[in-house]
C-alpha cells in the first residue's frame with residue numbers, strides 16, 4: 564500500500580467537526596501503510612505485535628487479522644497477558660519478568676488446562692525460576708519460559724554500554740547455564756529465546772540539528788548489528804543443544820530489516836511502527852506516516868503568534884530529554900514555549916499559524932511514544948479517508964491500567 568498523502572489541518576478539522584476535543588485518534592490509512600512497510604522490512608519473518616505500543620484491544624485484533632505474518636503478541640505484564648488470553652488472544656509472550664505470585668498462580672492453572680498453549684513468561688536468572696516454581700502445585704504440565712539474552716552493545720572493554728540494562732545473561736555460556744538449570748526442573752520448560760537490541764531498534768540515528776551525534780549513533784549501530792548477530796547465532800546454536808526451543812525473538816520497529824535478516828531469528832517484534840509516534844521520526848533506514856494523534860481545543864489567544872490549548876502535558880517515559888515531549892503536528896510550524904512546555908492543564912503553542920486559529924479550533928499533536936497515548940484517553944477515534952469509521956476503547960477505556 565502506498566503511503567497516504569500527509570494530512571492537513573483543514574482536513575482533520577472537517578473530519579472531526581462534530582467531536583469535542585480533547586480526543587485521540589488513529590488514521591487507519593497511515594497505520595496500514597506503516598504495517599505494510601514493516602512487513603516488507605521484516606522480509607519473510609513473522610512479526611510478533613508488541614501490545615505495550617498499542618494498548619487498544621480492538622486495534623490489536625485488527626492488526627492480527629490484517630496479515631497472517633502479524634503472528635502472536637508480545638505483552639508487558641502478566642495480568643495484562645491473562646486478561647488478553649481471557650478475551651481469546653493466543654500465542655502470548657510476556658516480554659518482561661514478573662514477580663506477581665497471584666498472576667503466576669493463575670498462569671500455572673492455565674498451563675495445566677491447556678498445555679503448550681498457555682502464555683510464555685520471561686526469565687533471566689535462577690531467582691525467576693524459583694519464583695515461578697514457588698506457585699506450582701502438583702500439576703503435570705510445565706510452565707513455559709523464554710530466556711532473555713542481553714543484546715546491549717558493550718564497547719571499550721565493557722566500559723561503555725549502548726542499549727537496555729535488563730538481562731544479566733550476556734554470553735552463550737551464561738544462556739546455556741540457565742537453560743540447563745531450567746532443564747533440571749520438571750515443572751519448567753524452556754521454549755524460546757528473546758534478545759532486544761534497543762540501541763538499534765529504539766534509537767533514532769538521523770536527528771535534526773545533531774549531525775555528529777547522528778553519525779556516532781549510526782556507527783555504533785553498524786558495529787552492534789555485527790556483534791549481536793554473531794552472539795545471537797552462537798547462543799541459539801548452543802541452546803538448541805540442550806533445549807528444543809520453538810522460537811527466537813528479536814528486534815523492534817527500528818531494527819526490523821537487520822534483525823529479520825539473521826538466520827537464527829525466527830520472528831521479530833514490533834509495535835510502535837503502527838502509530839509512528841514522534842520518537843520514530845528520525846531514523847535513517849525507514850520513514851513512517853504519522854498515524855496516531857490527539858486534538859486539543861484552543862481556549863485562549865494570549866498574544867500575537869500564540870494560542871493556548873487545554874491540556875497537552877502528555878510526556879513520554881524515558882530519560883530527561885526534549886524528545887519526551889509531544890510533537891506539535893497540525894497546523895504546521897508550532898513550537899512549545901520554553902518556560903511552560905506541554906502543560907498539565909494549559910499548553911501555549913507559538914507560531915505564525917496561531918494568528919489563523921480561533922478560540923474553539925483544534926490543534927493536533929502526536930505523542931513521543933506509541934502506547935502511552937492510550938493511557939490518557941478512553942477511546943481512539945478511527946478515521947479512514949475523510950471519515951470517522953469507528954471509535955474503539957483503549958485499555959484504559961476498558962477500565963485497565965496495567966502500567
Ligand SMILES: Cc1ncc(COP(=O)(O)O)c(C=O)c1O
Pocket residue numbers: 613616637658759764765813814815816817832833834835836933
Ligand atoms: C522486549 C522488546 N521487544 C521489542 C520492543 C520493540 O517495540 P516497538 O516496536 O514498539 O518499539 C521492545 C520495546 O521496548 C521491547 O522491550
